[in-house]
Amino acid sequence: MATTLAQTTLAQKIIARAAGRDTVTPGEIVTAKVDLAMIHDSGGPRRVEPILRDLGVGLWDREKVVLISDHFVPGDTDEGARILELTRRWAKERKVAFHDGEGICHVVLPERGHLKPGMFVVGGDSHSPTGGAFGAYMFGVGATEMAGVLATGEIWIKVPGTILIEWRNRLSEAVTAKDIMLALCGRLGMDGGQYQAVEYTGEAISALSMQERMTLSNMAAELGAQAGLIAPDETTADYLKSVGGDAGDWQGLRTDPDADLLARHVFDAATLEPQVAAPHSPANSAPVTEVPETKVDVAYIGACTGAKYEDLKRAARILKGRRLAPGLQLMVAPASKRYQDRAAEDGIMQVFEDAGAEILANACGICAGYGSNRLGEDVTCISSTARNFKGRMGAASSKVWLGSPLTVAASAVTGRITDPRDFLDSGESRP
Amino acid sequence: MSGRIFLFGDDIDTDQLAPGEYMKGGIEMLAAHCLEPARPDFAKTVRPGDVVVAGRNFGMGSSREQAAEALKHLGVAAVIARSFAGIFYRNAINLGLPVLVSDDLDGIADGDAADLDIDAGELRLTAKDRIVKLEPLPDNLKRMLADGGLVPHLKKRFAAERKREAGQ
Numbered sequence: 305m306a307t308t309l310a311q312t313t314l315a316q317k318i319i320a321r322a323a324g325r326d327t328v329t330p331g332e333i334v335t336a337k338v339d340l341a342m343i344h345d346s347g348g349p350r351r352v353e354p355i356l357r358d359l360g361v362g363l364w365d366r367e368k369v370v371l372i373s374d375h376f377v378p379g380d381t382d383e384g385a386r387i388l389e390l391t392r393r394w395a396k397e398r399k400v401a402f403h404d405g406e407g408i409c410h411v412v413l414p415e416r417g418h419l420k421p422g423m424f425v426v427g428g429d430s431h432s433p434t435g436g437a438f439g440a441y442m443f444g445v446g447a448t449e450m451a452g453v454l455a456t457g458e459i460w461i462k463v464p465g466t467i468l469i470e471w472r473n474r475l476s477e478a479v480t481a482k483d484i485m486l487a488l489c490g491r492l493g494m495d496g497g498q499y500q501a502v503e504y505t506g507e508a509i510s511a512l513s514m515q516e517r518m519t520l521s522n523m524a525a526e527l528g529a530q531a532g533l534i535a536p537d538e539t540t541a542d543y544l545k546s547v548g549g550d551a552g553d554w555q556g557l558r559t560d561p562d563a564d565l566l567a568r569h570v571f572d573a574a575t576l577e578p579q580v581a582a583p584h585s586p587a588n589s590a591p592v593t594e595v596p597e598t599k600v601d602v603a604y605i606g607a608c609t610g611a612k613y614e615d616l617k618r619a620a621r622i623l624k625g626r627r628l629a630p631g632l633q634l635m636v637a638p639a640s641k642r643y644q645d646r647a648a649e650d651g652i653m654q655v656f657e658d659a660g661a662e663i664l665a666n667a668c669g670i671c672a673g674y675g676s677n678r679l680g681e682d683v684t685c686i687s688s689t690a691r692n693f694k695g696r697m698g699a700a701s702s703k704v705w706l707g708s709p710l711t712v713a714a715s716a717v718t719g720r721i722t723d724p725r726d727f728l729d730s731g732e733s734r735p
Numbered sequence: 736m737s738g739r740i741f742l743f744g745d746d747i748d749t750d751q752l753a754p755g756e757y758m759k760g761g762i763e764m765l766a767a768h769c770l771e772p773a774r775p776d777f778a779k780t781v782r783p784g785d786v787v788v789a790g791r792n793f794g795m796g797s798s799r800e801q802a803a804e805a806l807k808h809l810g811v812a813a814v815i816a817r818s819f820a821g822i823f824y825r826n827a828i829n830l831g832l833p834v835l836v837s838d839d840l841d842g843i844a845d846g847d848a849a850d851l852d853i854d855a856g857e858l859r860l861t862a863k864d865r866i867v868k869l870e871p872l873p874d875n876l877k878r879m880l881a882d883g884g885l886v887p888h889l890k891k892r893f894a895a896e897r898k899r900e901a902g903q
Contacts, residue, residue: 333875346758347798359889376759383759430749430798430822446800446826452885460875494746495792499821528792530821585746673755693796695772696750 311560313466314533315501318441318557322424323461330465330500330566339423340368341453344409346375346674347428349394350387351447352454362398364457369400370418372409377667380676407640407666410434410522410608414514415642417549421536421557426453431608431690433529436521437514438544439536439557441501444525464500464530465566466559471508473574478725480618481512481519482609482688482708486579489526490589492569497529500566503559504534508573514543515612522609523690526586535559578724580686581706584694592711592723602685603628603716604697605709606637606664607671610688613643619688619713620647620655622727628660629719635677637664659716673697679704686715736812737861738784742845745790747773749823752794752802762801762808769805783810786849786858788840790816794823803827803834812851815840815858815869828876831884835869843867 310327320328322336348371363369373391376384395402403412410431413419421439428450435442453459502524517534524532535558541551580595582588605611605619628634636656638644647653670677671689679685679698692704710724751772757765770777793816794802803826813833827834833853850859858867882888
């Protein structure tokens with residue numbers, strides 16, 4: 305007879321280990337040791353270096369710091385170019401791992417093998433929960449807090465409760481992780497995550513690739529969760545192997561069946577339809593079939609949640625052999641250089657060019673709205689990004705709708721918000 | 736501290752508090768555009784000591800701490816809301832901007848005169864003879880805020896550690 309062990313969540317297990325404790329209880333405040341800190345060009349060197357100087361200390365462990373430039377890439381404003389220069393100089397001086405212009409931080413970090421299940425990680429960006437797709441407890445912090453981590457290697461955390469989100473059955477044709485997240489934002493609200501840990505589970509989640517899982521974890525931020533976890537499995541281990549990493553001992557990293565949960569939500573993946581979110585909130589989501597006729601001027605396939613290799617491949621399925629609607633502008637910003645290279649090899653980038661799309665840098669681009677490329681007055685845009693807050697991607701009068709890369713591509717062809725299923729034969733295999 | 740209330744609704748996001756277009760600039764530039772999409776005259780009319788009162792999920796979105804820094808730069812004495820987005824909340828405390836939760840916000844109007852007493856956990860609406868109760872901060876955050884934010888808090892800790900080492 306085995307002894308009865310305390311039933312705990314995946315979040316509790318990772319935090320307990322990082323805090324040097326046997327167990328931790330939701331609600332208690334503990335200090336945890338950070339396994340890895342990720343920073344980018346906006347919240348990184350330009351903000352943390354003055355604080356480190358003020359504190360009179362250096363990095364607690366330069367081998368645990370990864371710097372990625374993405375927000376001001378390609379440096380198309382004078383200030384942006386200066387910030388990138390400062391970022392590059394700092395990387396040399398501080399001797400940290402640096403990925404420059406290679407893509408968006410949340411994609412590049414796992415792509416370059418920096419993440420591993422069970423790690424306790426902070427990132428200087430709100431979409432840092434992306435790391436949860438790999439079974440790491442990863443969350444976003446601001447620059448001052450990051451400077452504190454870089455100085456001490458520690459951070460305080462209020463142990464979160466876990467909100468389990470189960471998706472039963474399988475997603476149908478033309479329905480993606482983005483559609484799941486837009487539906488969840490609509491049903492649970494932008495604070496439905498209560499700054500606790502969300503954990504995704506169920507048959508539909510197990511069936512998803514790592515790229516799709518990353519979209520789920522990433523947009524836990526849009527639910528207001530601190531972290532968006534998915535317990536590691538063979539898919540995780542295979543991905544990590546493919547990028548030269550090592551999944552380590554991941555089998556025990558899961559929420560026990562009788563662990564106390566804050567809430568449990570169950571949804572049916574099989575009946576989920578493609579979703580779009582109306583301006584100016586991801587929570588304004590509805591099935592694309594219910595949206596009234598809406599003309600679009602700009603279509604954007606970009607961001608960490610909408611321009612990974614599989615996203616590009618999906619969009620190309622619809623765009624192949626077709627042209628953009630007259631007067632419509634399509635911009636594509638592949639989320640990483642590696643994904644763009646792979647898409648080029650497979651003829652996907654050619655499909656975009658033939659359709660009349662403009663290809664932007666492997667960076668945050670219009671999603672962050674930091675560069676010169678921004679939406680003009682009164683422009684209506686459909687975008688594969690994660691957020692459509694008022695004024696985020698350009699003028700306050702611009703209107704951004706969110707949808708999956710498939711929905712964006714279909715809308716780019718017709719010039720109005722369009723159900724991607726209109727373009728896909730049901731017999732075709734999923735990408 | 737006395738000031739006036741600036742009232743906002745739910746889900747005030749960081750793109751409104753610190754618009755991306757101005758993120759390449761310094762805090763002066765950002766603060767001048769703070770909350771512009773929601774209330775174009777905010778930065779021009781807010782005065783030191785004024786209090787921002789809002790609904791649920793204040794500060795949702797980005798991790799950019801300039802969202803909190805801009806409010807502090809404009810002299811906002813505190814943000815009181817039904818709830819805060821987690822990263823914004825941490826950023827505000829780290830920068831020494833008091834953020835206080837209260838569910839007792841009915842009947843507060845924009846422009847109300849208010850006395851804020853953080854230690855007592857009260858916002859007194861002086862013209863209305865009404866006291867709004869504020870939830871107490873956790874002890875660790877109370878200490879950090881009392882020190883003026885994370886940087887002075889860490890300086891204090893490092894100084895204490897050095898003193899201890901020197902004493903050994």
